[in-house]
Amino acid sequence: MWNLLRFAASNVSRTRRLSTAIPGPCIVHKRGADILHDPWFNKDTGFPLTERDRLGLRGLLPPRVISFEQQYARFMDSYHSLEKNTQGQPDKVVSLAKWRILNRLHDRNETLYYRVLIDNIKDFAPIIYTPTVGLVCQNYSGLFRRPRGMYFSAKDKGEMMSMIYNWPGQQVDMVVLTDGSRILGLGDLGVQGIGIPIGKLDMYVAAAGINPQRVLPVMLDVGTNNQKLLEDNLYLGLRQPRLEGEEYLSVVDEFMEAVFTRWPKAIVQFEDFQMKWAFETLQRYRKRFCMFNDDIQGTAGVALAGLLGTVRAQGRLLSNFVNQKIVVVGAGSAGLGVLNMAVQALSRMGGSNETVAKSQFFLLDKNGLVTTERTALDPSAAPFAKDPKVVEGLREGASLIEVVKKVKPDVLLGLSGVGGVFTEEVLKALRQSDSAKPAIFAMSNPTMNAECTAVDAFKHAGENIVFASGSPFENVDFGNGKVGHVNQANNMYLFPGIGLGALLSGARFITDGMLQAASECLASYMTDEDIQKGILYPSINNIRHLTAEVGAAVLRAAVAEELAEGHGDVGPRELMNMSEEETVEYVKRNMWYPVYSPLVHEK
Numbered sequence: 286m287w288n289l290l291r292f293a294a295s296n297v298s299r300t301r302r303l304s305t306a307i308p309g310p311c312i313v314h315k316r317g318a319d320i321l322h323d324p325w326f327n328k329d330t331g332f333p334l335t336e337r338d339r340l341g342l343r344g345l346l347p348p349r350v351i352s353f354e355q356q357y358a359r360f361m362d363s364y365h366s367l368e369k370n371t372q373g374q375p376d377k378v379v380s381l382a383k384w385r386i387l388n389r390l391h392d393r394n395e396t397l398y399y400r401v402l403i404d405n406i407k408d409f410a411p412i413i414y415t416p417t418v419g420l421v422c423q424n425y426s427g428l429f430r431r432p433r434g435m436y437f438s439a440k441d442k443g444e445m446m447s448m449i450y451n452w453p454g455q456q457v458d459m460v461v462l463t464d465g466s467r468i469l470g471l472g473d474l475g476v477q478g479i480g481i482p483i484g485k486l487d488m489y490v491a492a493a494g495i496n497p498q499r500v501l502p503v504m505l506d507v508g509t510n511n512q513k514l515l516e517d518n519l520y521l522g523l524r525q526p527r528l529e530g531e532e533y534l535s536v537v538d539e540f541m542e543a544v545f546t547r548w549p550k551a552i553v554q555f556e557d558f559q560m561k562w563a564f565e566t567l568q569r570y571r572k573r574f575c576m577f578n579d580d581i582q583g584t585a586g587v588a589l590a591g592l593l594g595t596v597r598a599q600g601r602l603l604s605n606f607v608n609q610k611i612v613v614v615g616a617g618s619a620g621l622g623v624l625n626m627a628v629q630a631l632s633r634m635g636g637s638n639e640t641v642a643k644s645q646f647f648l649l650d651k652n653g654l655v656t657t658e659r660t661a662l663d664p665s666a667a668p669f670a671k672d673p674k675v676v677e678g679l680r681e682g683a684s685l686i687e688v689v690k691k692v693k694p695d696v697l698l699g700l701s702g703v704g705g706v707f708t709e710e711v712l713k714a715l716r717q718s719d720s721a722k723p724a725i726f727a728m729s730n731p732t733m734n735a736e737c738t739a740v741d742a743f744k745h746a747g748e749n750i751v752f753a754s755g756s757p758f759e760n761v762d763f764g765n766g767k768v769g770h771v772n773q774a775n776n777m778y779l780f781p782g783i784g785l786g787a788l789l790s791g792a793r794f795i796t797d798g799m800l801q802a803a804s805e806c807l808a809s810y811m812t813d814e815d816i817q818k819g820i821l822y823p824s825i826n827n828i829r830h831l832t833a834e835v836g837a838a839v840l841r842a843a844v845a846e847e848l849a850e851g852h853g854d855v856g857p858r859e860l861m862n863m864s865e866e867e868t869v870e871y872v873k874r875n876m877w878y879p880v881y882s883p884l885v886h887e888k
């Protein structure tokens with residue numbers, strides 16, 4: 286099961302650009318200016334003369350044809366000029382200016398946009414994804430120029446089945462859905478949360494090669510409880526309190542029925558739902574539809590891979606995972622998702638029973654250590670509540686510093702959404718950890734919500750730690766010739782592969798086995814050499830390669846569970862007969878890559 290070494294050995298050529306065949310012609314049902322105004326087909330000045338003739342574009346563009354490479358270079362020049370011209374301005378101003386220039390390209394020419402995104406993913410992910418996407422959501426009403434994706438509101442009840450046919454794309458493979466109730470660590474942003482599904486789907490295109498014509502970002506606007514937004518005249522969503530209870534669920538039910546009626550083979554990713562609805566909807570739909578909750582399940586897989594990497598970084602055998610003392614700060618959808626998956630992994634690895642497995646985890650929420658003495662203990666946190674009679678010296682509601690001092694954990698993992706809760710005192714206390722190489726996962730997003738910064742982690746907890754954060758930080762230069770490596774522990778390393786693998790398998794559900802396979806694949810991706818340097822996750826520059834491997838692992842798990850029904854022309858029998866290598870090649874062949882295809886007009 287946990288055959289890391291085999292994977293590590295087969296993991297040498299990951300920096301190589303994926304070979305992608307030039308796609309065949311692309312059928313377009315419009316002509317003339319309509320094509321120029323459609324970012325899916327627009328090539329700007331890149332239309333060859335013959336194509337201009339065929340499509341009625343002659344005279345609508347300046348006469349010279351500019352190559353894709355020239356257009357690319359021109360965009361990058363503008364981007365670098367903007368970087369130069371905004372030097373010294375506040376971070377927020379610079380980030381939003383960068384987002385705007387990318388967004389304008391996205392709105393105009395998707396092929397060029399995705400090529401620059403793929404080629405410059407390390408620089409551009411922090412703009413289209415965390416942290417800048419958080420700022421974009423916060424300022425969405427002011428930044429709004431053109432709609433992207435679909436908006437279903439509480440006022441659309443009874444209409445969704447027909448509304449879904451308003452979407453112009455014939456086929457949709459991936460839907461990312463939010464209700465805006467818990468956007469990163471920024472809370473309830475109502476309709477402004479649409480930026481998150483857009484950013485996640487950009488990652489799907491960049492990492493998983495999902496065709497951008499087949500993605501659909503969706504906002505389910507059921508109102509907002511954010512008083513500031515409710516009072517804002519420019520707020521673009523419904524100005525009413527959030528629907529609750531059955532009323533809320535009936536809206537989500539209607540959307541799910543509508544989307545799967547039109548596209549029965551689509552995958553729906555739930556994103557940034559507040560905890561109660563995150564768990565409830567996952568339970569409600571996971572056996573009925575092909576869906577998953579990224580914050581619960583994607584995050585868990587990435588965190589688990591990081592926890593296993595930590596064991597390896599300590600120079601221990603993976604079986605030592607059972608002895609790790611792990612303090613989890615944040616008992617929300619993400620924190621509990623991590624704990625549940627870690628317990629499953631422990632049970633599988635060591636056959637240890639769940640009660641024993643759970644004893645190594647310490648869970649804190651905003652009221653401190655969660656124990657069995659907690660009044661109104663949340664049922665989903667209950668399995669991890671400590672019995673103060675058993676764990677001597679730790680009372681109900683003990684503070685983080687008390688817990689760290691008492692437990693001397695191997696790992697401190699934050700999914701609290703609260704910036705700075707790993708204070709100097711807490712980080713210093715971690716120096717007394719029983720582990721020679723303790724790990725700190727400050728996973729909350731965006732950057733200002735990280736439990737601590739990378740600099741503070743290495744400064745206070747020591748240079749020998751392993752560090753990961755949800756949003757990117759620069760590596761830390763110790764000034765002695767050594768560098769503290771910063772990992773990005775973000776679900777972006779798994780959700781694209783989970784979606785892609787599920788899609789290509791044609792499975793009707795996403796099972797725990799498929800999710801475990803994704804996590805194992807990520808855990809096995811790193812070589813021992815990387816791990817020894819404290820590198821737990823691949824560089825984001827390799828995300829497309831990693832995602833192909835994760836997608837193949839998910840697909841193979843679906844085949845093993847006899848759930849794969851096939852995709853397109855490739856049936857279940859062919860999937861079953863593919864070797865591991867053939868599956869990876871099959872996945873890669875199905876990844877879209879941005880090149881200008883010849884456009885052929887059809888009425």
Ligand SMILES: NC(=O)C1=CN([C@@H]2O[C@H](COP(=O)(O)OP(=O)(O)OC[C@H]3O[C@@H](n4cnc5c(N)ncnc54)[C@H](O)[C@@H]3O)[C@@H](O)[C@H]2O)C=CC1
Pocket residue numbers: 467468469470471559560579580584587614615616617618619620649650651652653699700701702703706728729730731734754755756774775776777
């Ligand atoms: N790096 C990644 O891939 C991911 C990061 N996240 C981040 O995790 C954070 C939490 O997400 P969810 O679990 O969905 O939110 P949530 O709202 O469901 O849970 C937050 C939890 O943190 C606890 N908390 C609040 N203040 C605290 C404090 N001072 N000390 C200890 N605990 C405290 C709350 O009681 C609650 O249990 C967000 O910032 C989100 O951006 C979420 C998913 C993926």
Ligand SMILES: CC(=O)C(=O)O
Pocket residue numbers: 415468469470557579580729730755775776777
């Ligand atoms: C990364 C992510 O999904 C979150 O912060 O919610």
Ligand SMILES: [Mg+2]
Pocket residue numbers: 469556557579580
């Ligand atoms: Mg999320």
